[in-house]
Amino acid sequence: GRTASGGGGRHAAGGADLPEDVAVLAAEARHRVDTATRLREAAADEPDTDRAWRLLADALKLVRDLPGAADHQRRLPPKPVESLIATVHADPEPSVRLVWEASPSTAGEVLYHMVRRRDRPPHGPADGEPVPLTRDDDPPVNVHLYYAVIAVRGEAAAPPTVAGPILVRPEPREVELSPGDGTVTGRWRCPPEAARIAVFRAERGTERPVPAGREGFSERVPNGVTYYYRVCAVYLDEHGRETTTPGVRLSVTPSAPPEPVYDMAVDASAGEEDEVLVRFERPAHGNPEIVLLDSPPAWPRSAVLPVEEIRKATRRIPNAVTSDGILVKPGRGGWLLAVTVSEGTAAVGARHRHVNLPPPRRLVAERRGDVVHVGFDWPDEVAEVELTWRIGADAIATGRIEANLVAAGRMEAGRLPSAAPERVAVTRAAYEAQGGLRVEVPEAEPVELAVAAVGTADEQRVVGVPAVVEVRARTLVRYELERSGPPWKRALTVRLSAERPLRVGSLELVLRRGRVMPHRPTDGETLGSWTQVPVPGELTVPLPRPAGEYWLRCFTDDTVVELTDPPVRHLHSPR
Numbered sequence: 001g002r003t004a005s006g007g008g009g010r011h012a013a014g015g016a017d018l019p020e021d022v023a024v025l026a027a028e029a030r031h032r033v034d035t036a037t038r039l040r041e042a043a044a045d046e047p048d049t050d051r052a053w054r055l056l057a058d059a060l061k062l063v064r065d066l067p068g069a070a071d072h073q074r075r076l077p078p079k080p081v082e083s084l085i086a087t088v089h090a091d092p093e094p095s096v097r098l099v100w101e102a103s104p105s106t107a108g109e110v111l112y113h114m115v116r117r118r119d120r121p122p123h124g125p126a127d128g129e130p131v132p133l134t135r136d137d138d139p140p141v142n143v144h145l146y147y148a149v150i151a152v153r154g155e156a157a158a159p160p161t162v163a164g165p166i167l168v169r170p171e172p173r174e175v176e177l178s179p180g181d182g183t184v185t186g187r188w189r190c191p192p193e194a195a196r197i198a199v200f201r202a203e204r205g206t207e208r209p210v211p212a213g214r215e216g217f218s219e220r221v222p223n224g225v226t227y228y229y230r231v232c233a234v235y236l237d238e239h240g241r242e243t244t245t246p247g248v249r250l251s252v253t254p255s256a257p258p259e260p261v262y263d264m265a266v267d268a269s270a271g272e273e274d275e276v277l278v279r280f281e282r283p284a285h286g287n288p289e290i291v292l293l294d295s296p297p298a299w300p301r302s303a304v305l306p307v308e309e310i311r312k313a314t315r316r317i318p319n320a321v322t323s324d325g326i327l328v329k330p331g332r333g334g335w336l337l338a339v340t341v342s343e344g345t346a347a348v349g350a351r352h353r354h355v356n357l358p359p360p361r362r363l364v365a366e367r368r369g370d371v372v373h374v375g376f377d378w379p380d381e382v383a384e385v386e387l388t389w390r391i392g393a394d395a396i397a398t399g400r401i402e403a404n405l406v407a408a409g410r411m412e413a414g415r416l417p418s419a420a421p422e423r424v425a426v427t428r429a430a431y432e433a434q435g436g437l438r439v440e441v442p443e444a445e446p447v448e449l450a451v452a453a454v455g456t457a458d459e460q461r462v463v464g465v466p467a468v469v470e471v472r473a474r475t476l477v478r479y480e481l482e483r484s485g486p487p488w489k490r491a492l493t494v495r496l497s498a499e500r501p502l503r504v505g506s507l508e509l510v511l512r513r514g515r516v517m518p519h520r521p522t523d524g525e526t527l528g529s530w531t532q533v534p535v536p537g538e539l540t541v542p543l544p545r546p547a548g549e550y551w552l553r554c555f556t557d558d559t560v561v562e563l564t565d566p567p568v569r570h571l572h573s574p575r
Helices: 020-045 049-062 069-074 307-313 393-407 428-434
Strands: 011-013 016-018 084-089 095-100 111-118 144-153 161-167 173-179 183-189 196-203 206-210 216-220 227-236 242-244 248-252 264-267 276-280 287-293 304-306 319-321 326-328 334-342 345-354 361-368 371-377 384-391 422-427 437-440 447-457 460-463 467-471 475-484 491-497 502-513 525-535 537-542 550-555 561-564
Touching: 020 049, 020 069, 049 069, 084 144, 084 161, 095 144, 095 161, 173 248, 183 227, 264 334, 264 345, 276 334, 276 345, 287 326, 304 307, 307 345, 361 447, 361 467, 371 447, 371 467, 384 393, 384 437, 393 447, 422 428, 428 437, 437 447, 475 502, 491 502, 491 525, 502 537, 502 561, 525 537
Parallel strands: 475 561
Antiparallel strands: 011 016, 084 095, 111 144, 144 161, 173 183, 183 216, 196 206, 196 227, 227 242, 227 248, 264 276, 276 326, 287 334, 304 345, 319 326, 334 345, 361 371, 371 437, 384 422, 384 447, 447 460, 447 467, 475 491, 491 537, 502 525, 502 550
16 A cells, blocks of 8 residues: 655664665765774874875875874875985085985875084974075085985974085185296185195105195296196184195196297298298297287287287187198288297287288299290189299399398398399280280290289288299200111211200100101101200111101100201101
8 A cells, every 4th residue: 555655765763764865875974984984093003104194095085074084194204215415516616416316205295305404413304404405505614514305294204314424615716827937826716714725736746835825826946847736725623623625736837938920921822722821930939820910910029918818809810830830821811910829928929911812823834935825813803913024043033032031021122123023914804815924035044923913902002922933944956867878778867956065854756657747756656765865966766768758857845945946858858
């Protein structure tokens, strides 16, 4: 039958009947409380604080206000940091670097505190001065220091992990040794906490103390020897005893003051393109080098300055030391200045106004009779060149003497009239129209030719360093051909003559059959070939009996000899 209204599904609870859904919730609540209580009791008996913390966390998830659970959880410390390493660093300022790894605990939020204390290890996060976790940039000097890192979770702290004791004793700062002429001078900044500064110099495997003040020292020593110094700070320990730091080690080589380069000569034709060879007499003291300035040097010659002052006012350019001097690449116009460097000082030497007018490259000159043909690669961005020449051995020798005196600064150019060359300005258009340059020169005379680029500097015409070539005199050697002997044993004699005795480097006698004269040795059959032939003299060879007409002619590859052919009737045989 039917039950009374509201009576379906009822059951008794605590002496009173509850609705079914409420009864289910109540049962679930009782189960959650029972489970949370068991977790709390298990946490109380758990020796592992991390596992206990997680048990309590699970209990609080079931019952947020479970009595005693939250308080117990806040009092569970994490595992301590396993190790802490503290090391002293002195650059740029004294500091202590702190290296450590996080606590092995992974339960909950673990925080860390780093503290520093003098004379004994810290006992907790509040027992000492707090410092950054990885670096102490302001450590006390000359006292025993202890550092501790403490892992904290909630209200509980792990046992501190300690490093120390350590001592921070800074070395002298900004130590500089300056060499002089037979002297060494030292300067530094002494740490305020240091009692004094001690200086030692290495000598025969030991160290000799050097008298020094709080801010520096100076002592006389022989030149040319490298000396090794150790500059130390001296501190007093807690008992008043001196303790010396390892020190700052430096070496220095005192030397005589650098000597300037008094004279120099510049040759732009001695190196590769854009290279200039600077010749000078090497100074007795110091290392010479060439620098570049945009304007005339402000220092007088022989001035001795700090190297830094020279470096700031000049531009360093590639220097390559050679047996002849220094090969440099200025790269642009300016003033070439020779400076001699020794340790920290430099002596100002000779200077040269350099106009970036490189000499023409691949200059060649070829003699063709009484005319010398001149050719070269026209310089880039140059509109005009100057061609100069001297004819005759005396004129060439005098010109070279004058050039050497000018380079040494002992004479001004043009003071020797007999050394004055012929000169002519040539434009690029004229050079290309003529296919080169031509100079009339007697074959018996040598000639020295120079070609230099021309430009403008400070509104004045400037001639660059020339490329120079010499063409030696060509000696005329006459030869005659004389046939002799019976028809069955004909001979040919070559008679040589010249205005002066000489030797021809090579001579070749050629026979060519037919009507065409031979113009080179390969045009016919060689009847005879000789070297170092004396002139005057004669040479005899058997003469073949060719059928038909033929030609005979002599050739030489000696560059200073020109053969003069005899009359055609002596060269040509019509039969």
